[in-house]
Amino acid sequence: MKKLLPCLLFLTLLTSCLKDDLEDLRKDVDSLKEKMAQYESLLDALNNRLYIKNYEDNSGSYSIELSDGTVMSVNDSPSFIEIGDNGNWWIDNQDSGKAAGEYPNSMPEIGIGEGGNWVIDDVDLGISAQNQLAKAGSNIIALAQITGQLSFVFADGRTINFDASAPVISFNIPEGGFVFDKMSWFKVAAVVKLDADASYEWLYDGKVLANTKDLTYVFAKAGEHLLQLKAKNEFGVRTEQVTITINDAVYTNNLTKLFEFKPAPGQQINKLPAWSEGIAADSVLKTAEKALTNNSLISLGSFGGYVTMGFDHTIVNGEGNDFLVKGNAYSSWAEPGIIMVSEDVNRNGLPDDEWYEIYGSEHSNPEAIKNYEVTYYRPESEPTNPNEQNYISWKDNQGQSGFVPKNSFNSQSYFPGWEADSISFTGTLLPTKIFDQSGTGTFWTNPSFDWGYADNQSNNNEAAQINISWAHDSEGNAVKLHGVDFIKVYNGTLAAGGWLGEVSTEVSGFTDLNL
Numbered sequence: 270m271k272k273l274l275p276c277l278l279f280l281t282l283l284t285s286c287l288k289d290d291l292e293d294l295r296k297d298v299d300s301l302k303e304k305m306a307q308y309e310s311l312l313d314a315l316n317n318r319l320y321i322k323n324y325e326d327n328s329g330s331y332s333i334e335l336s337d338g339t340v341m342s343v344n345d346s347p348s349f350i351e352i353g354d355n356g357n358w359w360i361d362n363q364d365s366g367k368a369a370g371e372y373p374n375s376m377p378e379i380g381i382g383e384g385g386n387w388v389i390d391d392v393d394l395g396i397s398a399q400n401q402l403a404k405a406g407s408n409i410i411a412l413a414q415i416t417g418q419l420s421f422v423f424a425d426g427r428t429i430n431f432d433a434s435a436p437v438i439s440f441n442i443p444e445g446g447f448v449f450d451k452m453s454w455f456k457v458a459a460v461v462k463l464d465a466d467a468s469y470e471w472l473y474d475g476k477v478l479a480n481t482k483d484l485t486y487v488f489a490k491a492g493e494h495l496l497q498l499k500a501k502n503e504f505g506v507r508t509e510q511v512t513i514t515i516n517d518a519v520y521t522n523n524l525t526k527l528f529e530f531k532p533a534p535g536q537q538i539n540k541l542p543a544w545s546e547g548i549a550a551d552s553v554l555k556t557a558e559k560a561l562t563n564n565s566l567i568s569l570g571s572f573g574g575y576v577t578m579g580f581d582h583t584i585v586n587g588e589g590n591d592f593l594v595k596g597n598a599y600s601s602w603a604e605p606g607i608i609m610v611s612e613d614v615n616r617n618g619l620p621d622d623e624w625y626e627i628y629g630s631e632h633s634n635p636e637a638i639k640n641y642e643v644t645y646y647r648p649e650s651e652p653t654n655p656n657e658q659n660y661i662s663w664k665d666n667q668g669q670s671g672f673v674p675k676n677s678f679n680s681q682s683y684f685p686g687w688e689a690d691s692i693s694f695t696g697t698l699l700p701t702k703i704f705d706q707s708g709t710g711t712f713w714t715n716p717s718f719d720w721g722y723a724d725n726q727s728n729n730n731e732a733a734q735i736n737i738s739w740a741h742d743s744e745g746n747a748v749k750l751h752g753v754d755f756i757k758v759y760n761g762t763l764a765a766g767g768w769l770g771e772v773s774t775e776v777s778g779f780t781d782l783n784l
């Protein structure tokens with residue numbers, strides 16, 4: 270019995286030792302399973318041709334975001350290997366002092382040498398891999414970011430490499446190259462690999478043209494241009510260039526087409542251009558088009574009356590002012606028309622795209638009314654009084670009403686003959702500066718606004734010129750247009766000046782200042 274006690278004690282100890290060992294073993298197996306799972310998920314990702322979008326270093330553990338959005342964690346506290354800006358190998362932010370050389374196409378062989386130092390392609394970097402030595406098998410000892418790849422280096426020497434690079438750019442070049450006429454839209458399509466979360470910059474002569482993947486642009490001058498596309502992601506930036514050839518072309522320096530002519534009532538309506546009973550709207554439009562292409566005046570009538578012009582080329586937004594809508598204003602008699610511009614974004618040749626307002630000098634005038642709407646009503650009969658003040662009635666969306674007056678200089682009906690009995694117009698209503706300078710009603714004056722309108726300053730005054738860069742969207746945001754294909758002008762005021770009658774914008778043609 271005396272001998273039995275130590276034996277029993279020994280057995281108990283043995284059992285408990287065994288228990289600890291089993292516990293350790295289970296932990297090892299669990300850990301191994303975890304490592305294998307990590308290894309498997311990396312292989313899966315590789316098989317699915319995923320690439321690495323981003324990674325985050327959380328002091329030793331890494332969150333790695335794959336191109337399909339999944340995030341993997343690497344908790345092995347691997348070392349991080351990269352080529353520093355000085356061209357040397359860096360390990361965990363420590364410069365090895367050894368030049369890395371070029372690795373354009375392949376990953377180097379990374380491992381731990383017999384002396385316990387990091388060794389890359391047989392070169393001992395002189396930096397201890399002490400913290401990774403205890404690892405074995407499916408443990409990750411290093412993450413290496415080299416030549417556009419992120420490499421997972423395992424303790425048993427295996428590596429798994431993922432693409433993790435700056436975007437790779439190529440161009441879909443049409444047969445014969447990118448050749449276009451000047452003042453016509455062209456598009457350069459870019460093919461970009463590794464484009465997740467990429468940002469873009471198209472450059473020409475150091476000037477940023479666009480921040481889109483594909484470039485749609487229009488040049489005012491002929492010539493050969495070298496365009497650069499920079500694509501950038503978390504891993505870096507890559508630049509490629511493409512040559513485009515812009516051919517010269519001959520264009521008409523005026524509008525060439527009218528899409529719409531919708532005047533509001535006014536003293537020149539049915540006269541400029543002429544209308545008589547039985548003439549339909551489409552032939553009025555043709556007559557107006559003919560007048561404008563011949564630089565003859567047409568009248569837009571009272572507030573809201575408009576015209577929509579088209580051209581045989583795109584009006585380019587060049588340096589400074591770009592165009593002029595011609596009218597017959599002079600310094601003391603302005604009839605300001607608001608100018609709208611639009612790009613044929615859907616390329617169907619029709620003005621069915623978004624419109625932008627050219628902000629002139631009065632855009633922030635507190636008296637200007639946005640989203641103003643007015644409806645005019647055809648009178649039941651023409652008045653017997655040739656100077657009837659309560660002639661064509663109107664109502665607006667501000668609760669106001671009034672009349673377009675008649676005057677003895679123009680005896681025809683002022684209501685567009687081809688239109689329905691009531692017509693409505695919307696837009697921004699500008700405050701008018703009209704006043705009777707004589708005090709006796711003989712000399713009415715409507716001073717010009719400073720800039721930015723049609724029929725506001727005389728045609729040869731620079732203040733009559735328009736810069737496409739003044740365009741704003743309906744929310745009031747400035748928009749960057751490379752060029753415009755359609756221009757609309759509408760009368761922006763609702764006013765009358767005694768015997769001179771209502772203020773009505775006139776248009777007599779168009780000048781492209783870049784031609």
Ligand SMILES: [Ca+2]
Nearest residue numbers: 586587589737
């Ligand atoms: Ca411009």
Ligand SMILES: [Ca+2]
Nearest residue numbers: 597604724775
């Ligand atoms: Ca005028």
Ligand SMILES: [Ca+2]
Nearest residue numbers: 613617619621
């Ligand atoms: Ca269109």
